[in-house]
Amino acid sequence: MLYYGTRLFVQDSLEGGYVMAESLLKAVDIYKSFVGVQALKKVNFEIKPGEIHCLAGENGSGKSTLIKIISGVYSPDDGHMEFDGKSYSKITPIEAIKNGIQVIYQDFSVFPNLTVMENLAFNSELADRRHLVNWKRMREIAEEAVAKIDFKVDLDALVGNLTVAEKQMIAISRALMFNTKLIIMDEPTTALTKKEVRNLFNIILKLKERGIAILFVSHKLNEVFEISENFTILRSGELVATGSTSELDAKKFSYFMTGRDFQQRHFVPVNLSENPIFEARGVGMGGRFTDVSFAVHRGEILGITGLLDSGRTELALSIFGIKPIETGQFLVDGNPVRISSPQVAIGNNIGYVPEDRLSEGLFLSQSIADNIVISEIDRLVKSAGILDKKKRSAEIDKWVNELAIATPDPNNACQTLSGGNQQRIVLAKWLACNLDVLVLNGPTVGVDIGSKHDIHGILQQLAKEGLGLIIISDDLPEVLENCSRVLVMKAGRIVADMNAGETDEKTILSYML
Amino acid sequence: MEMKTQTLLKKLSRRNEPYIFLVLLALCLLIEVRSGQFFSSNNLVDIASALIVPGLFAIGAFMVIVSGGIDVSFPALASLSVYATTKYLLDTNYQGGVWVAIVIALAIGAVLGAFNGLFIGYFKLPALIVTLGSSSVFKGIMQGALNSKQLTTIPVGMREWGTSSLFIAKNPVSGLTSRMPVASLAFVIVLALVFLMLRYTMFGRGIYAIGGSEASAHRAGFGVVKTKFIMYIMVGMIASLAGVIRVCMMQQAHPTNMLGMEMNIIAGVVLGGTAITGGRGTLLGCMLGTLLIVIVENSLILLGVPTSWKSVFTGALIIIGTGVSAYQVIRMNSTRKIKAKIQEVV
Numbered sequence: 001m002l003y004y005g006t007r008l009f010v011q012d013s014l015e016g017g018y019v020m021a022e023s024l025l026k027a028v029d030i031y032k033s034f035v036g037v038q039a040l041k042k043v044n045f046e047i048k049p050g051e052i053h054c055l056a057g058e059n060g061s062g063k064s065t066l067i068k069i070i071s072g073v074y075s076p077d078d079g080h081m082e083f084d085g086k087s088y089s090k091i092t093p094i095e096a097i098k099n100g101i102q103v104i105y106q107d108f109s110v111f112p113n114l115t116v117m118e119n120l121a122f123n124s125e126l127a128d129r130r131h132l133v134n135w136k137r138m139r140e141i142a143e144e145a146v147a148k149i150d151f152k153v154d155l156d157a158l159v160g161n162l163t164v165a166e167k168q169m170i171a172i173s174r175a176l177m178f179n180t181k182l183i184i185m186d187e188p189t190t191a192l193t194k195k196e197v198r199n200l201f202n203i204i205l206k207l208k209e210r211g212i213a214i215l216f217v218s219h220k221l222n223e224v225f226e227i228s229e230n231f232t233i234l235r236s237g238e239l240v241a242t243g244s245t246s247e248l249d250a251k252k253f254s255y256f257m258t259g260r261d262f263q264q265r266h267f268v269p270v271n272l273s274e275n276p277i278f279e280a281r282g283v284g285m286g287g288r289f290t291d292v293s294f295a296v297h298r299g300e301i302l303g304i305t306g307l308l309d310s311g312r313t314e315l316a317l318s319i320f321g322i323k324p325i326e327t328g329q330f331l332v333d334g335n336p337v338r339i340s341s342p343q344v345a346i347g348n349n350i351g352y353v354p355e356d357r358l359s360e361g362l363f364l365s366q367s368i369a370d371n372i373v374i375s376e377i378d379r380l381v382k383s384a385g386i387l388d389k390k391k392r393s394a395e396i397d398k399w400v401n402e403l404a405i406a407t408p409d410p411n412n413a414c415q416t417l418s419g420g421n422q423q424r425i426v427l428a429k430w431l432a433c434n435l436d437v438l439v440l441n442g443p444t445v446g447v448d449i450g451s452k453h454d455i456h457g458i459l460q461q462l463a464k465e466g467l468g469l470i471i472i473s474d475d476l477p478e479v480l481e482n483c484s485r486v487l488v489m490k491a492g493r494i495v496a497d498m499n500a501g502e503t504d505e506k507t508i509l510s511y512m513l
Numbered sequence: 514m515e516m517k518t519q520t521l522l523k524k525l526s527r528r529n530e531p532y533i534f535l536v537l538l539a540l541c542l543l544i545e546v547r548s549g550q551f552f553s554s555n556n557l558v559d560i561a562s563a564l565i566v567p568g569l570f571a572i573g574a575f576m577v578i579v580s581g582g583i584d585v586s587f588p589a590l591a592s593l594s595v596y597a598t599t600k601y602l603l604d605t606n607y608q609g610g611v612w613v614a615i616v617i618a619l620a621i622g623a624v625l626g627a628f629n630g631l632f633i634g635y636f637k638l639p640a641l642i643v644t645l646g647s648s649s650v651f652k653g654i655m656q657g658a659l660n661s662k663q664l665t666t667i668p669v670g671m672r673e674w675g676t677s678s679l680f681i682a683k684n685p686v687s688g689l690t691s692r693m694p695v696a697s698l699a700f701v702i703v704l705a706l707v708f709l710m711l712r713y714t715m716f717g718r719g720i721y722a723i724g725g726s727e728a729s730a731h732r733a734g735f736g737v738v739k740t741k742f743i744m745y746i747m748v749g750m751i752a753s754l755a756g757v758i759r760v761c762m763m764q765q766a767h768p769t770n771m772l773g774m775e776m777n778i779i780a781g782v783v784l785g786g787t788a789i790t791g792g793r794g795t796l797l798g799c800m801l802g803t804l805l806i807v808i809v810e811n812s813l814i815l816l817g818v819p820t821s822w823k824s825v826f827t828g829a830l831i832i833i834g835t836g837v838s839a840y841q842v843i844r845m846n847s848t849r850k851i852k853a854k855i856q857e858v859v
Contacts, residue, residue: 094734105732107726107728109726109728110726110729111721111722111729111730111792112725112792113721113724113791113792113793114718114721114725114792118718118722122718122722122733122735123733123734125715126715126734126735127734131714131715131716132713132714132715133712133713133714133715133717133718
């Protein structure tokens with residue numbers, strides 16, 4: 001059944017030979033509010049045994065609140081639930097586990113300092129209210145747990161030494177020890193490589209065969225399409241759409257997620273400057289990249305793409321002087337400049353938005369306001385070197401408004417913001433410096449669809465205003481949509497230089513691989 | 514078979530205990546070569562008896578650090594409970610055995626430990642701040658309310674227990690003798706009990722689990738708050754026992770001479786491979802680290818190093834020891850990162 005708004009689409013629900021039984025979990029008209037904020041408004045949710053269901057929504061849409069209500073962490077203000085034929089209005093976490101509901105959190109709830117065996121056995125030992133440790137029994141429990149999903153692992157290894165995927169397998173096998181009927185996975189693919197994601201999906205399909213329902217929280221479009229049979233999308237605490245994934249396409253998905261219709265606006269540069277504002281001539285650095293040449297004009301967005309080890313990130317770091325080049329030269333506005341440090345780069349009006357903005361681009365525990373003004377702080381002082389508070393707050397207001405940073409108070413810490421808003425602050429910080437060239441490494445990694453679209457809009461606007469932009473990204477749709485020119489790097493060299501309008505993903509991929 | 518020995522060696526090389534054991538051995542041999550006195554029976558007994566009090570303190574500090582906390586209040590806590598006990602027994606002119614003193618001190622220790630546990634466990638305040646504060650409070654009570662000054666005589670039961678010995682070792686060359694105090698039994702018993710508790714009870718594993726990840730421990734079903742609360746009570750009792758033993762062995766109650774021991778004790782625990790961030794460490798390593806500090810403090814004089822240089826040596830040991838374990842962590846992380854990179858490319 002596809003349901004959105006008040007219209008109903010009826011659809012045959014026989015999937016993969018599994019005859020849909022009565023629903024396993026049904027949540028009806030769930031309401032929940034936190035001090036004045038309505039987190040969930042009349043939300044309905046249903047999942048059947050053996051169903052793979054994707055719950056999607058942007059940050060703050062209420063999806064984690066819904067999960068917490070299902071697993072008993074929160075109790076709803078109104079509404080009721082049915083699980084496995086039993087009806088109730090609220091449930092405690094312990095009862096939820098006893099009923100067969102298991103949540104696998106993003107951090108997998110493991111103990112990095114303890115062995116695989118203990119990580120696997122603790123939960124059931126505690127559930128049995130044991131006070132003494134029997135190491136032999138713990139080993140038996142652990143062996144039984146890993147056998148359930150054919151997971152091969154050294155039971156005596158420390159969990160902290162395992163890969164992310166292995167930790168996840170531990171969380172899954174641990175969850176299966178409780179006669180589990182429903183497993184909720186919170187963004188399970190975030191830190192996995194492509195191969196590990198494949199592996200995870202295979203396991204999910206095996207669980208489905210056993211009749212275990214999987215609720216999969218994700219906002220990654222391709223995953224939603226690949227693995228889930230049904231989906232539910234929340235926005236601002238309300239149910240927007242639910243139904244069969246086969247009825248969904250990329251356009252509808254982003255519309256449901258954001259409530260906005262996105263036009264694919266292909267970037268067309270206007271007002272290109274005659275001479276390049278930034279140029280690289282045969283630059284190279286320590287075998288990471290060699291003989292790289294390109295030019296960026298004002299008003300242009302240059303895309304540089306390539307695989308993880310292609311040297312793209314190192315090139316970006318060199319432009320900003322973090323890892324200075326060893327051969328060749330950079331020219332800023334036609335003049336050769338030796339960019340030996342980030343200070344020199346900033347002095348030449350070059351800015352850099354790093355790949356991992358959380359560790360490299362922001363002071364997360366500091367206020368939004370301070371993060372915005374940090375790189376122009378020298379210009380906000382009175383004669384005696386004292387901070388000019390008026391100037392400072394004027395700058396802050398300006399950028400918060402201009403970039404539509406969603407915060408009740410710019411004095412809040414940066415870490416209170418969502419990924420998209422944090423990325424805007426990194427941008428604001430640089431724009432405050434009157435740049436000529438801005439280098440962005442993976443500008444929308446970990447940012448939700450709506451913010452991603454907004455950030456793209458900002459970048460295109462900046463180019464129109466005369467900035468030269470370099471976007472380094474392996475998100476090919478992003479590169480194609482926003483860049484006027486695309487360079488493809490492979491093994492440290494530029495292997496293709498194309499106009500974005502005259503190429504497609506397939507062509508770029510063929511150069512990348 | 515060869516494979517097995519290799520993996521065993523590899524596993525051992527990742528742990529701190531073998532390194533600290535080798536350093537300990539090297540130091541002992543060096544002292545022996547220079548003085549010929551280290552492995553004499555009386556010196557060994559001297560070191561063993563010097564280990565009792567720091568060893569007990571270290572057991573408590575170890576538990577706290579493994580749980581992810583830190584305790585700097587145990588010397589003040591021990592001083593207060595033993596001082597109050599001694600003073601009370603003197604005032605009432607108590608003539609019986611040491612047991613009453615131990616029971617009273619343990620009870621006071623439990624209350625003071627509960628004070629720490631209340632703030633750290635139930636109010637979820639940072640352990641360092643709480644114990645810094647409580648350490649001042651304990652000192653204040655001792656000096657203010659109890660008007661503390663040195664008690665040169667102690668009750669007869671405590672005095673007798675402090676001088677009674679299991680055996681006496683005599684150096685055949687110099688004729689010097691050293692006693693092994695009966696109190697060493699208390700240390701061995703506490704050590705054994707804590708070892709068993711940490712290894713064979715869910716409470717003990719809970720301490721490790723909380724140190725590894727408090728959120729995970731909570732979700733797994735450990736009573737995080739309760740575990741911490743009870744643990745700080747235990748630590749308070751162990752510290753108070755150490756205080757009683759110290760007073761009995763010294764035959765006088767000095768209100769301030771235990772204060773300041775916390776840093777060397779914590780250093781010994783960390784030196785023994787206990788992660789200061791919590792979750793990792795063994796009681797064996799903790800004891801080796803403490804022993805190393807005790808030997809440096811007691812036996813450098815046999816090397817001909819003046820006592821005024823003692824703290825320089827202790828400091829150097831701490832920097833080198835913690836440096837080695839920090840280096841190991843960096844090395845392990847970098848190999849892990851490379852592994853992850855390789856997977857990403859494949």
